[in-house]
Amino acid sequence: xxxxxxxxxxxxxxxxxxxxxxxxxxxxxxxxxxxxxxxxxxxxxxxxxxxxxxxxxxxxxxxxxxxxxxxxxxxxxxxxxxxxxxxxxxxxxxxxxxxxxxxxxxxxxxxxxxxxxxxxxxxxxxxxxxxxxxxxxxxxxxxxxxxxxxxxxxxxxxxxxxxxxxxxxxxxxxxxxxxxxxxxxxxxxxxxxxxxxxxxxxxxxxxxxx
Amino acid sequence: xxxxxxxxxxxxxxxxxxxxxxxxxxxxxxxxxxxxxxxxxxxxxxxxxxxxxxxxxxxxxxxxxxxxxxxxxxxxxxxxxxxxxxxxxxxxxxxxxxxxxxxxxxxxxxxxxxxxxxxxxxxxxxxxxxxxxxxxxxxxxxxxxxxxxxxxxxxxxxxxxxxxxxxxxxxxxxxxxxxxxxxxxxxxxxxxxxxxxxxxxxxxxxxxxx
DNA sequence: ATACTATATGAACGATCGGTCGTTTAGTTT
DNA sequence: AAACTAAACGACCGATCGTTCATATAGTAT
Numbered sequence: 001x002x003x004x005x006x007x008x009x010x011x012x013x014x015x016x017x018x019x020x021x022x023x024x025x026x027x028x029x030x031x032x033x034x035x036x037x038x039x040x041x042x043x044x045x046x047x048x049x050x051x052x053x054x055x056x057x058x059x060x061x062x063x064x065x066x067x068x069x070x071x072x073x074x075x076x077x078x079x080x081x082x083x084x085x086x087x088x089x090x091x092x093x094x095x096x097x098x099x100x101x102x103x104x105x106x107x108x109x110x111x112x113x114x115x116x117x118x119x120x121x122x123x124x125x126x127x128x129x130x131x132x133x134x135x136x137x138x139x140x141x142x143x144x145x146x147x148x149x150x151x152x153x154x155x156x157x158x159x160x161x162x163x164x165x166x167x168x169x170x171x172x173x174x175x176x177x178x179x180x181x182x183x184x185x186x187x188x189x190x191x192x193x194x195x196x197x198x199x200x201x202x203x204x205x206x207x208x209x210x
Numbered sequence: 211x212x213x214x215x216x217x218x219x220x221x222x223x224x225x226x227x228x229x230x231x232x233x234x235x236x237x238x239x240x241x242x243x244x245x246x247x248x249x250x251x252x253x254x255x256x257x258x259x260x261x262x263x264x265x266x267x268x269x270x271x272x273x274x275x276x277x278x279x280x281x282x283x284x285x286x287x288x289x290x291x292x293x294x295x296x297x298x299x300x301x302x303x304x305x306x307x308x309x310x311x312x313x314x315x316x317x318x319x320x321x322x323x324x325x326x327x328x329x330x331x332x333x334x335x336x337x338x339x340x341x342x343x344x345x346x347x348x349x350x351x352x353x354x355x356x357x358x359x360x361x362x363x364x365x366x367x368x369x370x371x372x373x374x375x376x377x378x379x380x381x382x383x384x385x386x387x388x389x390x391x392x393x394x395x396x397x398x399x400x401x402x403x404x405x406x407x408x409x410x411x412x413x414x415x416x417x418x419x420x
Numbered sequence: 421a422t423a424c425t426a427t428a429t430g431a432a433c434g435a436t437c438g439g440t441c442g443t444t445t446a447g448t449t450t
Numbered sequence: 451a452a453a454c455t456a457a458a459c460g461a462c463c464g465a466t467c468g469t470t471c472a473t474a475t476a477g478t479a480t
Contacts, residue, residue, distance in 0.1 A: 005447055006456045013457075027330045032242065035438065047440085048458045056438065107330045116326045119389040120237045120317050130389050164398035168382035169375065176374070179329040179340050188374035199409065215477050216426045223427075245468065257469085258428050266468065 014052050017042060018066040021059060025067075026107025029117040030060045030125060057125060064128045067110040068135075075099055076139065085152035086201050089143045093166055093193045097186055100174045108174040111136075137163055153200045162200075169193050224262050227252060228276040231269060235277075236317030239327040240270045240335060267335060274338045277320040278345075285309055286349065295362035296411050299353045303376055303403045307396055310384045318384040321346075347373055363410045372410075379403050 020042050024033045035056060039046040053059040075095040082091035100108060107113055115133060118126040144159035144166075153162075169192045176185030191210065198207050230252050234243045245266060249256040263269040285305040292301035310318060317323055325343060328336040354369035354376075363372075379402045386395030401420060408417050 004456085009446085010457060029239075029242075029327070032239075032327075034436080036436070045459050046438090047460075050439070051457050051459095113326050115385060115389055116323050117239070117242075119385060126389075133386075133389060161398050161401060164382070164386070164395060165379065165402045168378045168399070168402070171385075172374070172378035172381055175325060175329060175381075176343075179325055179336075179343060185374060188371050189378070191371060192375045192378070196406075214426085219476085220427060244466080246466070255429050257430075257471090260469070261427055261429095 010052065013044075013048075014062075015066075017044075017049070017052070017059075018063055021063040022067045022070065022110050023106055025063060026105040026110040026113055028107070030063060030114050031117060057123075060125045061128050064114070064125065064132060067114075068132050070104075071099075071111070071136070074104065084146055085150045086147040086197055086206050087152075089140075089147050089166070090193065090197055090207060092140065092143060093170055094190070096170050097173060097190055100177065101183065101186060108178045109171070112171050112174060137167060140166055152203070152206060153197075154202065157200050162196075165196060166193055169196075220262065223254075223258075224272075225276075227254075227259070227262070227269075228273055231273040232277045232280065232320050233316055235273060236315040236320040236323055238317070240273060240324050241327060267333075270335045271338050274324070274335065274342060277324075278342050280314075281309075281321070281346070284314065294356055295360045296357040296407055296416050297362075299350075299357050299376070300403065300407055300417060302350065302353060303380055304400070306380050307383060307400055310387065311393065311396060318388050319381070322381050322384060347377060350376055362413070362416060363407075364412065367410050372406075375406060376403055379406075 017038070021030075021033065021038060024038060024041065035046050035049055039048070049056075049059065053062070075092065079088060079091040079095045082088040111129070111133065114125075114129050118129050140163035141159045144153070144157070144162045147153045148155060148157050148159060169189050173185045173189035177183050194207060194210065198204060201207060227248070231240075231243065231248060234248060234251065245256050245259055249258070259266075259269060263272070285302065289298060289301040289305045292298040321339070321343065324335075324339050328339050350373035351369045354363070354367070354372045357363045358365060358367050358369060379399050383395045383399035387393050404417060404420065408414060411417060
């Protein structure tokens, strides 16, 4: 049943397609991405997509889910190995910056691209992207709240406010580093979050000097 | 010479087209924007563009310049009325947030959209956008440096670092407020910059409480 | 009135878009 | 071997893309 060669082949195809779709979409966006270019990049035929997805929108939705999975595996999971509190919060930020500097995606950040692409057009893709970003921000907020609870951060810190700041300082790092073709923005981003956290953290030993 | 009715009419047409192009591009991007939709939005014919621009790329370049002009008129110039120093720096941030909440552009921010759209594709448009953002960041940096020089901000403040932070906290405000359909991000953005500046500013009277 | 120029149009072009359809290939079941 | 199924293909569709071109209109110059 599970070792049906046809189903296995299909799943591999879908995954290969989704991986390439996320890569290309990080550059051109989910709508800017055309099925023809996606097909030629994979060496397959254009009509083959419709054996797996009803239309382009379904593929876009699955691509968002695939990008969420990639983000979880490469950023969230590793950072969760850091000890609870402010160190875990900073680990999330550093893992994100490493994701950018490692050039995992040719366009830098899938979510920044599709977020600005779809934030003004109604539809299922927009809702899916919106939910993904809500989930990510909720995670940042929760980890920040944990840092307050365990005493790493001063008790008057607003976790939602702090989550917004970390997200903003992180997202623009990839945008500037690519637009200006220089890694300067990554340095600013890291230092900004670090200084901010150190200012809110009574124990200076929990965070690196710089 | 200057009162040639034909040239006047042509200039008005170009300005009307550029204004609409910037508006539409703030939603769909400069490339996502199609000449057909731009023409129908203006009630003119599609082929009329080529009386004013050689091709679409020339129109895109002029649209960037037009957006810079709008940004200068609506954000930079008003903020320069604030007194030199930290108050002028915060005035720039508040003018930007007002630009967003006033819904001047249907897509929120032209520059965020085209920046993420073109940061990975080489070409003249990319270079023009890149230069526009460099200029804007240079202005933020200069105003921040002035604030340090005149003693508003502590002498150890790095103006380039601070400019990056203000830009990041400002850009994501429009992205989040639109993606989540709630103005919360604007509040976070304002408070983040305000708290950051107050922490660096010896004289608390220069900035509002919150 | 005539010649000239800037602005705008409608019809058409080749290219590409997302999508359909009938067929073939690969693998499973009986 | 025959029947069946999932996956992939090539050919083709109507729509839309940016662009060209011949032409018409509007305003200036002689």
